[in-house]
Amino acid sequence: MPVSGLAPYDDANIFARILRGEIPNRTVYEDEWVLAFHDINPQAPTHVLVIPKGKYVSFADFSTKASEAEIAGMIRAVGKVAQMLGLEEPGYRLLANLGEHGGQEVPHFHVHIFGGRPLGRMVMPA
Numbered sequence: 001m002p003v004s005g006l007a008p009y010d011d012a013n014i015f016a017r018i019l020r021g022e023i024p025n026r027t028v029y030e031d032e033w034v035l036a037f038h039d040i041n042p043q044a045p046t047h048v049l050v051i052p053k054g055k056y057v058s059f060a061d062f063s064t065k066a067s068e069a070e071i072a073g074m075i076r077a078v079g080k081v082a083q084m085l086g087l088e089e090p091g092y093r094l095l096a097n098l099g100e101h102g103g104q105e106v107p108h109f110h111v112h113i114f115g116g117r118p119l120g121r122m123v124m125p126a
Helices: 014-019 059-065 068-084
Strands: 027-030 034-038 046-052 092-095 111-115
Touching: 014 034, 014 046, 027 068, 034 068, 046 068, 059 068, 068 111
Parallel strands: none
Antiparallel strands: 027 034, 034 046, 046 111, 092 111
């Protein structure tokens, strides 16, 4: 049953295909829980995506259905990748676009890590 009325997970989405090795990527980090790779359309000097290996459409889906180990693995991986990329100092931004209003383009839960320059305001005024 989908969470919050979202469509069920689509095994044909680009991240599912990357996880299956059907589409190449520039891997930054991988473990049993996640794959982290460079975004093909970077919005900052450093722009990496961290995706869980499980089939989760959104944060609500992930936080409801993922095991405690998967959740901990995802959070730890995001921190580890930021450290590996040297972003801890001077800083970075995490972003998860969720749903239509949030600008989510790929229906597989993921976190963007942006860094490498001052990033300015996060949300434009209404």
